[in-house]
Amino acid sequence: MSLASIQKLIDPSGQKWPTVEIITRPTGAKPPLHALVIGINKYKENVHLVGAVPDALAFKSYLTDDLRVPEEQITLLVDEQATRANIIEALQNIGRPDNGISRDDPIVIYYAGHGGQVDPPPDKTANTLPVQCIIPQDTSKESDAVPIPDFTIGALVHCIAQEKGNNITVIFDCCHSTVGSRNIPENVRFVDKADLPKLPSSLDEDIIQATSSDFQDVLNLPSPEILFGDQDSHVTLAACGYGEAAFEDTVEKRGYFSSALLKLLRSVQIDSLSYRRCIQRLPQLLTRQPQNPVCEGKHADRMFFNARVQGPSACYIPIKPDADGLYLQAGLVHGITPGATYDIHASDVPDPSDPPLATLEVHSVEPFVSHLKGTDVPNLPTVCYGRQADYGPSRTLDIHITQEFADEAVPSDVWARLFRGSLHELVVRPVEPELASVIVSVNSKKETTFTLKNPVLVEHRIETLPSPDYPTIPPEAERVIPVLTSLSQWDWHLRHTPDVRPFHKMIDIEFYQLQMTGEYTDEGNPVLVPEGNNLNADGVADIIANLENYYGFKVVNRSRENLYVSMVDFSGQCPSIREHPVADTPNPTIPANASLTIGYGSGEQMPLMFALNDDQDIDVNFFKFFVSSHPINSGLLEQGSPFGDERCDPPESKMKELFEKDALWDALTISVVQRAHPKEEDPVRIPPPDSTTTEPPAEPEPTTEPTTEPTPAPAPDPDPAAGPGTGIPFTGRSEEPLQVQARSAAVVNGAWFRTPALTKELIASIRGMMLRTFSKQQVPAGATETEQTGAYYEISVIGNDDLPKLLSDETEMIYRSHSAPSDSEYKWENGVAFDESHELWSKLEPGDCFEVMVVARGRGWVNDADRGHLVFW
Incomplete structure (x- = not known):
């Protein structure tokens, strides 16, 4: 963790923190x-x-x-x-x-x-x-x-x-x-x-x-x-x-x-x-x-x-008494959090003859001391030492505070209370970015950003909150801490499952688009039935958001138990938690070896519908199904968005009250990805200018299509800027126009431009690529484009030997993108979107690059390429 950023929040004076003595002794014997x-x-x-x-x-x-x-x-x-x-x-x-x-x-x-x-x-x-x-x-x-x-x-x-x-x-x-x-x-x-x-x-x-x-x-x-x-x-x-x-x-x-x-x-x-x-x-x-x-x-x-394995050394922390109890002489800067427990020893030397005198829990944490609970231990020596026994509660939120946020944060004593553990509903643990559940930073406008490490949100580039639809959050403790409290509840309840999973192998969650049958129930609602196949593929459903489309779930119980089912909706961009009504009955909602439909199938069931805002291209909702042998009160989990007008104050001890005592329970989750466009037609994305300074940006804005009205010299589409904080790892663009003309049936091509060399970080971050060109083609009189003729573009994967790389069957890694438009004027065209499933990505290594070729094939065909760039996301 960045101790400098934590210190800046807690003590903006910039005074150097004192050094705390932690005694490290070799454990001696081999493990x-x-x-x-x-x-x-x-x-x-x-x-x-x-x-x-x-x-x-x-x-x-x-x-x-x-x-x-x-x-x-x-x-x-x-x-x-x-x-x-x-x-x-x-x-x-x-x-x-x-x-x-x-x-x-x-x-x-x-x-x-x-x-x-x-x-x-x-x-x-x-x-x-x-x-x-x-x-x-x-x-x-x-x-x-x-x-x-x-x-x-x-x-x-x-x-x-x-x-x-x-x-x-x-x-x-x-x-x-x-x-x-x-x-x-x-x-x-x-x-x-x-x-x-x-x-x-x-x-x-x-x-x-x-x-x-x-x-x-x-x-x-x-x-x-x-x-x-x-x-x-x-x-x-x-x-x-x-x-x-x-x-x-x-x-x-x-x-x-x-x-x-x-x-x-x-x-x-x-x-x-x-x-x-x-x-x-x-x-x-x-x-x-x-x-x-x-x-x-x-x-x-x-x-x-x-x-029975301690590692090469053991750490002993001195304990000093004070008027109000015992204090461990280490604290926040050493990663100690409230709820951690320490064995109390009379000596600071590892020795089987020195068993713990007691085990005490950390009550609160200061930057370099920690107050211990339950200090009425008899016969405790004046000098004693603590050795960590447990790291504390599982509900702790692992967060990383960036230096950029600490530099902009408004001073407040609430920051110290946050890390001390005296905020009732929120316990945080500062960690390195790769171990964090939430990264707190600021964007270029000095507004707070919260980046979640949920893999589905990361995959679709909507992991940084708040989204543009919500009010901005200044770097003030009174505004940031309620958001962290809400994110802590949201993250924990979404991820939490019981220690023993009694039903997860016996419950199937299916998700369907629905269609009308033309019939109506006695209540006057249309009768809906599934249309097509189950859309749930490995816990993820990918759909087009449109209020004209209806959806529903089917929960299949293959166990021998009569079960109660509850469905809870976790919004990916709020983050709010809402219970979705399933069945108003005191009896088990899904009998043994039977199924339950949600959104269709009974007179009072209403289908699920999904819509996006006009400026929104994608969203994700997580539907978590709780199944139990006893009734479920999942309404206790509900919380509103912390980014709206209402602050989020989640109720205490929700999971204790969620199920009746001694209930067997389990939970299964499906992520529903909602798109404004089909996956293969996602628009090219240009990044916003003010994303977070240290993490992947919020979802970029789509490019608007340039005018197609004939003009002598139309302005080119703006090229995406490359570099940190732009949302596009890098790009490749043309420096000058290139015209290629075929004078025979043979293929004529010319290398137009290349990208910079790929690094392993870029390879890991890129999820797709598309070529975008501003060009036209000249077609011989009476000719039409075929597989053997035409004017088009190719993308090659170039290796360290400056040649196209080879697949295992010795085929060169050269891929056709798209044809130049058959028009008298230059026009912008999007090529094929090469997503992460394409074989083009299979052989990439650091040092490789992509090369764009302008191609003409067949006598008289001309490819007139004016401008072009590769866009990555």
């Missing part, structure tokens, strides 16, 4: 942690990955460099080493007696590579669910190397737990169930079962027979939960939830989950963070589809490795 680390990029038959091996090496480096785990306590298998036989042998070796691993020593098993879901073997067809599996490097339909199924991994881990205890952590950076998309997206760690060999009968029977009878009884259940669920043998951290995809970043060559996990683990004291809190504190992963890491296991609330 008793043992690890198996597996990473596979290069598969024998399946699609290669780029980030799995770097993830594995980075995780090993964390163990050796950060936690000081000796190399001899780590087994590393990468690529060709990670065969089926070697993985199984390595797992068996961990569980062998007399191998140097004592009972209850921490054990971590890390896997990065492909996962999958296959049919159970013929002798296990009683199981009603498919089998989850990991894909060894040598998996092949032509050999005996089949995927390693969950029951085999579970049996191996169970054997380890029997011999070594249940201090076992299993980390999977792969998909572990069928990816929900109709087409498997690119850059995911998943192999479809059609590309995998079938599991044979009696697979790994020797391994299963070595387990206890209790474990074998679990395997015989109709739908066994072996690696996931409430198992006692281990805690599982997985890169994504059921039906989701685990993506990897092909630019950084890392998995999104592993990268975020290691960044978080390196920022904390490992023995003070629980597994569940770790997953809760992960920032939202900026993937193209929702990816929500999960933590499962009976011991998910344990500290990492059961607090």
Whole structure:
């Protein structure tokens, strides 16, 4: 976090803060942690990955460099080493007696590579669910190397737990169930079962027979939960939830989950963070589809490795008594937040003979001291020390305050109260930008901006609030803090799910456009029915906002429970929370093995309609469905927009009152993206001049089409300006006109202009590209354009050798954009929009660039290109 920006807010005088003494002692003994680390990029038959091996090496480096785990306590298998036989042998070796691993020593098993879901073997067809599996490097339909199924991994881990205890952590950076998309997206760690060999009968029977009878009884259940669920043998951290995809970043060559996990683990004291809190504190992963890491296991609330790994050193903070209690001699500048707990020790030297005298909670925080609760501890020595035991409540909002905001903020003692923890409904934790849920900054007009890290909002470039439809927010505490309070509630309630997910595999959310049947209900409302296919694709529906279009949901309950359903609408640009009426009945709203329609299907149901303001091109609403075994009072979550006339004062303890006591509940969310234009026809966007100074800007304004009236010298469309804060990472534009004429049937072309060289940051940020030209063509008398003739433009991907790059089939990466207009006057034309799914982006590397070619083909064809530029978004 930027301590300078926090200090500027709390103490605008600029005085230097005093240095606080924190005693750091080496822990001495080597950590008793043992690890198996597996990473596979290069598969024998399946699609290669780029980030799995770097993830594995980075995780090993964390163990050796950060936690000081000796190399001899780590087994590393990468690529060709990670065969089926070697993985199984390595797992068996961990569980062998007399191998140097004592009972209850921490054990971590890390896997990065492909996962999958296959049919159970013929002798296990009683199981009603498919089998989850990991894909060894040598998996092949032509050999005996089949995927390693969950029951085999579970049996191996169970054997380890029997011999070594249940201090076992299993980390999977792969998909572990069928990816929900109709087409498997690119850059995911998943192999479809059609590309995998079938599991044979009696697979790994020797391994299963070595387990206890209790474990074998679990395997015989109709739908066994072996690696996931409430198992006692281990805690599982997985890169994504059921039906989701685990993506990897092909630019950084890392998995999104592993990268975020290691960044978080390196920022904390490992023995003070629980597994569940770790997953809760992960920032939202900026993937193209929702990816929500999960933590499962009976011991998910344990500290990492059961607090038996402290890292290379331990930090002890002196505690001093005062008239009103005990004060920890460290505070906000050290990342301490209200609700954190500290073990109180008589000594500042790590020693098993010095157990904690007490555990106290931080009540309030000053810049460099923290007041502790419950200070009536008997026999507390005059000099004692605090060592962090837990990082505090999960409801803390991780924020980053930029220096630009701190420089413009109006001085107020409320800023100090914010970070002290004395604002009742809001607890914040200052963090670095990559770990923040909200980034607070200012734009060029010195107005406050709030940038959310919600991946759907980031993808559609509407993550920076407030939008132009709402009043601006000056950098004043009285205006900013209510917004942060609202954003804290909005972000937490949208992301929050129960620790145990009892229904998420048994509930389907479908979304349909509706059509009228011509019939009417007794109440006089038109009867509506679904038109076309389910629009929900992997938790996202993409529609055209038009008040003439009607929409509705269908909730399918495949469980054996009668359930209550509530639907809550989270607006992406307010951010407000509104309950949507479902059914006015005291009875369960969706019986077992039945479905419920919302927006159609009964006399009083009204359809959903979506509209955008005239100056708005896109918006997102998140519809969250709460399902429970008891009635749900989701109206308690409602809050208005903090950007309107009404300030947002959300009620306290909402989640406590949301469900009745002892209710089983779950939640599923679908994002509805509303566009003013079809996706493939999105207008070229020119950035606004006053976006935030440090983060991606608010949604840019669309370009207006230039006049098509004939003029001798029409003015060109304004070119987009490149550079920081413009909303367009960079551009390429022509320096002068170019005319190309074909004198035969052969192709004649000329290089018109190139972009600057791409950097890895640009490659990561660009989501689409379009060529825009101001030109005309001359057509031979009586000729019409065909595939063999015409005047058009091509875009090439140029590599470091100054030649077009090649695809795997040796085809040059040259792509046709559009034809020049057949007109006597120059006209502006938009080319093809190359979105992120196009193969043009598949081979990009830092140093590459794009080149635009002016082309004419066929005798007499002329392409007269006056001006042109490439636009990126």
